[in-house]
Amino acid sequence: MTQLVLAPMEGLVDWRVRQLLSAVGGFDHCVTEFIRVSQTLFPAHVFYRYCPELHQGCKTASGLPVLVQLMGHDPELLGENAAFAVELGAPGIDINFGCPSKTVNKREAGASLLKCPENLYHIVKAVRAAVPDHIPVSAKIRLGYADKELFLENARAVEEGGAQHLTVHARTKMEGYKPPAHWEYLARIREAISIPMTANGEIWTVEDYRRCRDISGCTSFMLGRGAIACPDLAARIKAFEAGQEPVKQSWSDVLGLLLTYIDLLAQDGTTENHQAGRIKQWVALMRKGHAPAAQCFDDIKRIRAVSELQEKLQQDRDNPAYQRTEDPIAAE
Template sequence: MTQLVLAPMEGLVDWRVRQLLSAVGGFDQCVTEFIRVSQTLFPAHVFYRYCPELHQGGTTASGQPVLVQLMGHDPQLLGENAAFAVELGAPGIDINFGCPSKTVNKREAGASLLKCPENLFNIIRAVRAAVPAHIPVSGKIRLGYADKTLFLENARAVEEGGAQHLTVHARTKLEGYKPPAHWEYLARIREVLSIPMTANGEIWTLEDYIRCRNISGCTSFMLGRGAIACPDLAARIKAFETGEAPVKQSWADVLGILLAYIDLLAADGATENHQAGRIKQWVSMMRKGHSAAATCFDEIKRIRDIHDLRAKLTEDRDKPENRHHDKLIAA
């Protein structure tokens, strides 16, 4: 059966977005934004800030488990933080070996660790040893740093370190997020691993998913920017696989999600500027998924007052013409 995972995108997919997108349907699991481990064992409030779902059994309000993702270069320190996250209720630990950020990579973390497979092995082994046997440990990698020379060695290192699962973003650090994603490499990785693997990269539409599935041979897929651009993408994929008729979102439905996001931000004490910024960020990304998003973004991009922004979104949500299925844009 196809498994769909909501990607951990820093500065974009917080617990509110996880709650809203998982409620739409289709997702089986979520992963937090990375917690950067560099010098200390974090206190509980840090883990709760990144993963408030820990207060409710480590799941979203819709019941999907949320893995806590850690990133760093010190095996022992990562192990200690992983063990504490599990004490707080994390249902699983994921290690980030793929972040392409220049700042992160200058500090020997993220994708920079892919230069030496032994880094991955040592970190996974330490984390695996630090948490109870029934708690899954996984790793997320890219195909390499500057090139793909070590893509198989890095994948093997994660498995040999004791991970139960591997996610592969089908690009190198140098390739960043530029198309295409090299799904053909995922098929080669699958041939040498005995643990399950999740495919990640450039799945924006149902058609992209089908091509990725056929090329990679994977049955588990991580959706990132595609799920932000089209909030019901996961539900569409699941409906396709089960043969059910998908419940297609209208633009009014999407605007309802954005309004609910404002409510969640406001309830959590976010400043009005932050609320407006996050909404504009989301609508901007939706331009790749929904035909109505470009017009919406042009109309709201200069609105600074959150009350005016909320009023505009509410007005558009209530227009009869926006209650019909919005045309999706092919990637």
């Protein structure tokens, strides 16, 4: 059976987005944004900030499990933080070896660790030893740092360290998010390891999913920017696999999600600048999934007052022209 995972996109997929997208349907579990571990064992409030779902059985409001993702280079310290996260209720620990951020990679974390497979082995081994046996440990990697020379060695190091699952973003760190994703490498990794594997990268439409499935041979897929651009992408994929016609979101439906997102942002007392920035960020990414998003972004990009943003989005939501369903547009 196809498994779909909501990707941990730093600075974008916070608990609010997890709540909204999990409610749309199609996903099987989520992963938090990475918690950067560098010098200390974090107090509980840090974990609660990244994963407030810990207060409710580490599940979203619609019941999807949420794994806690950690990132860093110190095996012992990562193990201590993983053990504490589990004490707080985390149902699983995911380790980030894929972040391409320049800031992160300058500090010996994220994808920079892919330069030496032993890094991955020792970190995974320490985290596996630190948490109870029944708690799954997983890792996310890319195909390499500057090149793909070590792609099999890195995957094997994760398995040998004791991870129960591996997610692979089918590009190197240097390739960033530039298309294409090299799904053919995923098939080679899947054949080289015995633990389950999740495919990630460039899945924007149901057709992209089908091609990735056929090329990689995977049955588990992580959706990131594609799910932000088209919030019901996971539901469409599940309907496709079931041989059903999906109930597609209209642009009006999507605007309803954005209006709810504003309400959720306001509950935390975030500043207006932060709220407006997050809404614009989401609409900008939606230009790759919904044709009306381009005009919407042009209309709102200079608006600073949240009340004005809400008014504009509500006006568009009530527009009969936007209440018709549409197929998502292909990514450029």
